[in-house]
Amino acid sequence: MDIRSSEPYWLKKNAFEKSYPSLNRSLSTDILIIGGGITGALIAWKLLEAGKEIVLVDRRDVCNGSSAASTAMLQYEIDVPLFKLIEQRGMETAVSSYKNCEKAIFALKKIVDETGSKCDFEFKKSIYFTSRKSDVNMLKEEFSTRKKFGFSVEWLNRNMLNDLGLNARVGIQSESGAIMDPFKLTYDLLKLCAQKGAAIFDKTDIEKVGQKGKKLIAVSSENYTIQANHVIHCTGYESVNTLKKKVVDLKSTYALASESFDPVPPGFKNHIYWDTSSPYLYFRGTSDNRIIIGGGDEPFKNAGVRDALLHKKSDFLSKQFKACFPAIQFKPDYTWAGTFGETKDGLPYLGKPNPAVNEHYVLGFGGNGITYSVMAMDAILDSLNNKEHRFLYDYRFDR
Numbered sequence: 001m002d003i004r005s006s007e008p009y010w011l012k013k014n015a016f017e018k019s020y021p022s023l024n025r026s027l028s029t030d031i032l033i034i035g036g037g038i039t040g041a042l043i044a045w046k047l048l049e050a051g052k053e054i055v056l057v058d059r060r061d062v063c064n065g066s067s068a069a070s071t072a073m074l075q076y077e078i079d080v081p082l083f084k085l086i087e088q089r090g091m092e093t094a095v096s097s098y099k100n101c102e103k104a105i106f107a108l109k110k111i112v113d114e115t116g117s118k119c120d121f122e123f124k125k126s127i128y129f130t131s132r133k134s135d136v137n138m139l140k141e142e143f144s145t146r147k148k149f150g151f152s153v154e155w156l157n158r159n160m161l162n163d164l165g166l167n168a169r170v171g172i173q174s175e176s177g178a179i180m181d182p183f184k185l186t187y188d189l190l191k192l193c194a195q196k197g198a199a200i201f202d203k204t205d206i207e208k209v210g211q212k213g214k215k216l217i218a219v220s221s222e223n224y225t226i227q228a229n230h231v232i233h234c235t236g237y238e239s240v241n242t243l244k245k246k247v248v249d250l251k252s253t254y255a256l257a258s259e260s261f262d263p264v265p266p267g268f269k270n271h272i273y274w275d276t277s278s279p280y281l282y283f284r285g286t287s288d289n290r291i292i293i294g295g296g297d298e299p300f301k302n303a304g305v306r307d308a309l310l311h312k313k314s315d316f317l318s319k320q321f322k323a324c325f326p327a328i329q330f331k332p333d334y335t336w337a338g339t340f341g342e343t344k345d346g347l348p349y350l351g352k353p354n355p356a357v358n359e360h361y362v363l364g365f366g367g368n369g370i371t372y373s374v375m376a377m378d379a380i381l382d383s384l385n386n387k388e389h390r391f392l393y394d395y396r397f398d399r
Helices: 009-013 038-049 082-089 091-115 133-148 158-163 182-195 236-241 303-308 310-324 369-384 390-394
Strands: 027-034 054-057 073-075 122-130 153-156 170-179 199-201 206-212 215-220 225-233 249-258 271-275 282-285 291-299 332-342 349-351 359-363
Touching (some): 038 054, 038 182, 073 091, 082 133, 091 390, 133 153, 158 170, 182 199, 206 225, 249 310, 303 332, 349 390, 359 369, 369 390
Parallel strands (some): 027 054, 027 225, 225 359
Antiparallel strands (some): 073 170, 122 170, 215 225, 249 291, 249 332, 282 291, 349 359
C-alpha cells in the first residue's frame, strides 16, 4: 500500500546520514519487528533495553511511511471526546486512556532527553476550539468532564481566543501537549538501536508469516526467511493487509507547511490547535517558524485518488486557516497527503489477535498514534511473555 504522497515536509527537512541494507540472506532471531517507523523504533528501543535480540525490517527506506507524513501533534486528547468515550467504553477505560496518553507525552520527552535526539521536541498548550454555535454545549460538557477527572484545563472565551489571533467562539485549553519532528526521532532511535546490536534491514518486503512448530517463519519477496520466536507488526495502516478482522476505517488526510515566518506569529509560540469539526482541522508551528495545517480527510480509495486531490485540498485548508487566523498570511511551501485510520472508539489495538500464535500488533490508529506507541512500550514485554496487562485488555482485538 502507498500510504503517503511523495514530498512530506519532514523528508525535505531531513537528510539521511545513515542507510541500511536490504535482507540478503536467511537468518534467525528471537524477535522480528516488521515496520521501521516511529512505532517500530520505539518498540525496538524498549526491547533492546530489556536485553532482547531483535531484527527489524521495513519494506521502504526506514522512516519513510506514515511517520514521514505525520504532523506530530502530541496530545492526550483522543479523537473521541472524553464524555463520549465514557459512554462507549466505560469510565475506567476512557479516563485511564486519556491519563495514560498524557503520561506518554512526558515519557516521550524522557526518551528524547536520554537519547539526545535533536527532534525539536517542545511542550505546548493544546486548544480544542469551535467556531460553530451548535458545538458550544458539547465543548462545555467536555470541559466539565475533564475537570471532574482532574485534568488541567481552562475555558477560553471569544476574547481570549482573539488575543491569540484565533477567530472562534470558545475553546478548552489543556496544559499537556507537545510537538516534535517524528522523522528525526525515528531516525535517531534506529541509529542507536543499530549501535546496540539490532539488525536493521530496509527495502525488505515481508510477503507472508507462517508457523513451523513453535517458530514463526517470515518470508521476504526475494524468498529469504527470518525465523523468530515472536513477530511484532508495527505496520500501522498497512496492517489491514495481514489482519483477518477489520478494525479500522482508512482515510486520506492532507497537510500543508507554510513558508517560514520571521518570527512565527505569537499565537503559535506556545499553542497547538484543533477544532470540533468532523473531520477536524489542526494547526501547529515548527522549529523553523513555519505553520503546519492538517485535515481535509476523505475515505481512502487508493493512492492515486488521494494524491489527485492535493491541489484541491491545499486550497481548502488554506481557506480554512484564513477563516480561523484572518490576520496571518499563510503561503503554502510544502503539501502532502497520507493515509491513516480511525477506530470506532478512537483507541489503539495492542497484543495478539490470536492468543495461540506469537504474532503481536502495535497499532496506534487515529490522531494519537505516537502516544499510543509510547504506551505500547509498557505492555510489549507482557505481551511477549503471555502476561496480563491493562493495555492488552483495554485495547484487545476482540473488544
